[in-house]
Amino acid sequence: MNLKFNNTTKKYKSKIALNSFSAELSEGIYALLGPNGAGKSTLMNILAGLLKPSEGDISLDGRDTVKMGREFRDILGYLPQEPGFYPAFSGLELMEYFSELKNVRNPESRIKELLEFVNLTEEAKRKYKEYSGGMKRRLGIAISLLNDPKILILDEPTAGLDPKERMRFRNIISRLGSEKIVIIATHIVSDVETVADKIIFLKSGSVVGFGTMSEVLKIAEGKVWEIKTAQSDADNYALEHFNSNVIKRDNDVILHIVSDEKPFSDAVAQAPLLEDVYMYLFSEKSEKSEPQ
Amino acid sequence: MNILTIRITEKRKKVRFEIKKLFSALFVWISLIITALFAVFFTVSCISVREQYGMYEKLLEDINKSSSDLQEQKDFILSKKSPLEEYVPDKVDELRSIAGEYGNTGWDDYILYDKALSQLKYLKNFPNNRKKLISNALDCIVLENEKTEPNQSYINQNLFAAKKYNRIIDLSFSDTGNVGKFMEFFDNTLWDYVMTALAVMLTVRMFTLDRGCKANKVVFSSSKCKSLFFKQLAACSAPLLGTVVFHTLLQMLCGTLFFGVKNYALPLQAESIFEYCPFNLTIGGFIALKSLGKILFYFLIISFSALMSVVMKKQLPAIFTSLSAGIASIIISMNMYIFASNENLGVASEERIMFNNLRSFMPSCLLNPKEYFLSFDYISIGGLYLSRLTGVMTVTAVISVLCVLLAFRNYARAEK
Numbered sequence: 001m002n003l004k005f006n007n008t009t010k011k012y013k014s015k016i017a018l019n020s021f022s023a024e025l026s027e028g029i030y031a032l033l034g035p036n037g038a039g040k041s042t043l044m045n046i047l048a049g050l051l052k053p054s055e056g057d058i059s060l061d062g063r064d065t066v067k068m069g070r071e072f073r074d075i076l077g078y079l080p081q082e083p084g085f086y087p088a089f090s091g092l093e094l095m096e097y098f099s100e101l102k103n104v105r106n107p108e109s110r111i112k113e114l115l116e117f118v119n120l121t122e123e124a125k126r127k128y129k130e131y132s133g134g135m136k137r138r139l140g141i142a143i144s145l146l147n148d149p150k151i152l153i154l155d156e157p158t159a160g161l162d163p164k165e166r167m168r169f170r171n172i173i174s175r176l177g178s179e180k181i182v183i184i185a186t187h188i189v190s191d192v193e194t195v196a197d198k199i200i201f202l203k204s205g206s207v208v209g210f211g212t213m214s215e216v217l218k219i220a221e222g223k224v225w226e227i228k229t230a231q232s233d234a235d236n237y238a239l240e241h242f243n244s245n246v247i248k249r250d251n252d253v254i255l256h257i258v259s260d261e262k263p264f265s266d267a268v269a270q271a272p273l274l275e276d277v278y279m280y281l282f283s284e285k286s287e288k289s290e291p292q
Numbered sequence: 293m294n295i296l297t298i299r300i301t302e303k304r305k306k307v308r309f310e311i312k313k314l315f316s317a318l319f320v321w322i323s324l325i326i327t328a329l330f331a332v333f334f335t336v337s338c339i340s341v342r343e344q345y346g347m348y349e350k351l352l353e354d355i356n357k358s359s360s361d362l363q364e365q366k367d368f369i370l371s372k373k374s375p376l377e378e379y380v381p382d383k384v385d386e387l388r389s390i391a392g393e394y395g396n397t398g399w400d401d402y403i404l405y406d407k408a409l410s411q412l413k414y415l416k417n418f419p420n421n422r423k424k425l426i427s428n429a430l431d432c433i434v435l436e437n438e439k440t441e442p443n444q445s446y447i448n449q450n451l452f453a454a455k456k457y458n459r460i461i462d463l464s465f466s467d468t469g470n471v472g473k474f475m476e477f478f479d480n481t482l483w484d485y486v487m488t489a490l491a492v493m494l495t496v497r498m499f500t501l502d503r504g505c506k507a508n509k510v511v512f513s514s515s516k517c518k519s520l521f522f523k524q525l526a527a528c529s530a531p532l533l534g535t536v537v538f539h540t541l542l543q544m545l546c547g548t549l550f551f552g553v554k555n556y557a558l559p560l561q562a563e564s565i566f567e568y569c570p571f572n573l574t575i576g577g578f579i580a581l582k583s584l585g586k587i588l589f590y591f592l593i594i595s596f597s598a599l600m601s602v603v604m605k606k607q608l609p610a611i612f613t614s615l616s617a618g619i620a621s622i623i624i625s626m627n628m629y630i631f632a633s634n635e636n637l638g639v640a641s642e643e644r645i646m647f648n649n650l651r652s653f654m655p656s657c658l659l660n661p662k663e664y665f666l667s668f669d670y671i672s673i674g675g676l677y678l679s680r681l682t683g684v685m686t687v688t689a690v691i692s693v694l695c696v697l698l699a700f701r702n703y704a705r706a707e708k
Contacts, residue, residue, distance in 0.1 A: 048513040052706045066706075073515040084506030088316035089309075097309045101514040143510060 007056035010042050017042040019205040025181050031192035032185040034202035035282050040185035044155045048078045077149030079140045081156040087129035091139050102147040114142040134165030152182045158191045193274040220272035220280045225257045227267040310527035323490045337477045342550035347394040349467050351404050362416050373405035414564045429454040452677050456570040461559050469552030471563045478543040484659045488618040491593040496610045498528040499601035512704040521703045540583040569665045585658035588688045592655050593618045595695035602699045621656035652680050655688040
């Protein structure tokens with residue numbers, strides 16, 4: 001399976017929401033990382049067929065997804081950002097409703113299987129309006145998986161979830177298998193760093209980084225520093241270096257800084273994490289300079 | 293742990309979920325209660341002015357037994373009525389105190405004989421009046437042909453009228469009940485406004501609900517999203533059209549129970565107000581056509597509201613546009629009707645011609661359908677004669693289909 005984005009562009013009058021996005025995806029889990037307004041949801045909506053691109057197209061195994069129409073929707077699962085369902089329906093009724101809409105064969109067994117998968121079997125008969133935020137997300141994931149999609153799009157799937165629910169979500173994603181193309185759009189790095197096979201960094205509608213974890217970590221190689229300092233100096237240092245993370249340890253603090261140059265003579269170079277790459281690419285400093 | 297039982301039958305798969313979506317709002321229930329209250333109000337109104345028909349039926353039975361000849365029947369009635377004439381008008385009170393043969397009092401009998409005589413007169417004159425209509429049409433043709441440049445269209449029109457009226461309509465001397473009266477209670481303008489508003493609200497809710505609760509992206513990226521359109525259309529049409537059918541049946545029941553309309557198979561012309569109706573139609577057929585007209589109008593409102601909802605995507609603008617269009621069309625047709633019904637205006641007055649033209653294409657005129665049955669009501673389109681009723685029904689159906697097609701085309705379409 002080869003999902004190809006060919007210079008996919010979305011323009012709104014003078015604003016470019018997505019700028020010539022080109023990528024080739026095969027089976028695996030892809031994390032689409034970027035701050036709010038980077039164009040992630042625009043890309044997801046175009047892929048889901050809800051938004052027309054201004055230029056370019058998307059093809060699956062050489063076939064235009066728009067022309068594929070229902071055939072493409074048959075293999076698509078989409079959980080949009082902040083989805084909502086009908087409050088008066090129970091979780092089970094929603095599953096039944098969407099199994100019909102998604103043309104699911106043998107819906108009974110599929111619904112059972114998915115409710116167990118997202119741990120909602122016991123809550124299935126409760127009304128959707130009585131669900132907690134986490135339960136709603138899990139139900140959303142179950143609904144997006146109803147038709148056993150080959151392409152699964154999850155847009156900000158952990159927004160508003162507590163740490164326990166986010167961990168549960170990561171476990172669900174990691175069990176999805178390797179036969180699908182799973183695209184997770186998020187700005188929460190920790191949600192994807194352990195599950196994603198490839199990372200795409202999107203900034204102002206353009207790709208600023210794309211590759212496997214080890215490939216993207218190279219972006220911030222030699223740019224991550226740590227310095228141990230007293231609490232009293234930490235605030236001043238942090239103000240000087242926007243891309244810094246203050247880590248408290250006993251009476252001292254450790255400043256974790258992402259910078260092109262060594263910030264202090266006694267700063268020690270560190271191996272970058274995905275969050276460092278994110279900080280490096282989307283820091284205020286790099287906001288001012290155009291990304292390559 | 294609960295044992296989850298999931299059973300999805302074919303029936304459940306259909307419009308049930310859409311109906312549930314629709315009825316999950318409180319306002320839908322309130323609207324339905326309002327329509328139910330209207331039904332109760334109409335029924336109570338019918339009961340409050342109910343007319344006694346059993347005694348008239350008995351009189352007609354005796355008249356028909358006495359003879360089958362209209363003149364002899366007339367003599368029979370007069371023989372019954374003449375002894376009572378001496379009480380009218382000076383000793384009516386005395387007549388009210390005498391026991392009647394058919395009614396409770398002599399005065400009741402007097403009224404019944406009067407009614408029988410006027411019905412007899414109508415039955416007797418009906419064939420002659422029809423003949424007169426035909427001969428007038430033929431005379432017009434002869435006169436037009438005598439002109440140096442005869443108007444062929446005028447000739448054809450008269451020829452067509454002559455053909456239409458040249459039908460045998462068998463009017464027996466039987467009790468029709470009061471067809472005109474019982475319908476008045478159900479032909480209520482306020483009710484038309486309520487139904488129009490209900491049609492708009494239900495349809496707009498149905499077609500904006502997915503977007504309103506943010507389910508639209510999941511719905512529209514699903515494989516059978518397009519087919520959902522027709523399910524949603526069916527879900528909001530069903531309660532509305534069901535209400536019209538229910539009201540029609542209730543109307544017929546009230547007609548039977550309180551206004552003596554028992555034989556719906558009688559020709560429409562048996563009721564004197566429809567003497568000049570050229571259609572070959574029964575009373576039941578007339579009521580069915582009236583309902584069909586209302587169904588067509590409300591379906592047009594549903595289709596238009598669906599189109600507005602799909603195009604505008606937001607609830608308030610869609611409600612405002614659809615409601616404005618629906619209510620405005622009713623106001624225009626109602627006011628034109630009142631304007632053209634002025635007794636001082638002749639049949640060929642400008643106002644009447646305007647109203648007639650409006651009736652040919654304005655869907656809201658279907659809410660006042662009696663007008664289409666009172667006279668020779670045809671229009672010529674390129675030499676082809678079409679009843680105004682057929683014309684307005686066709687126009688309504690065509691606009692509805694266009695609205696549905698346009699709404700379907702834009703439904704679940706990728707946004708630009």
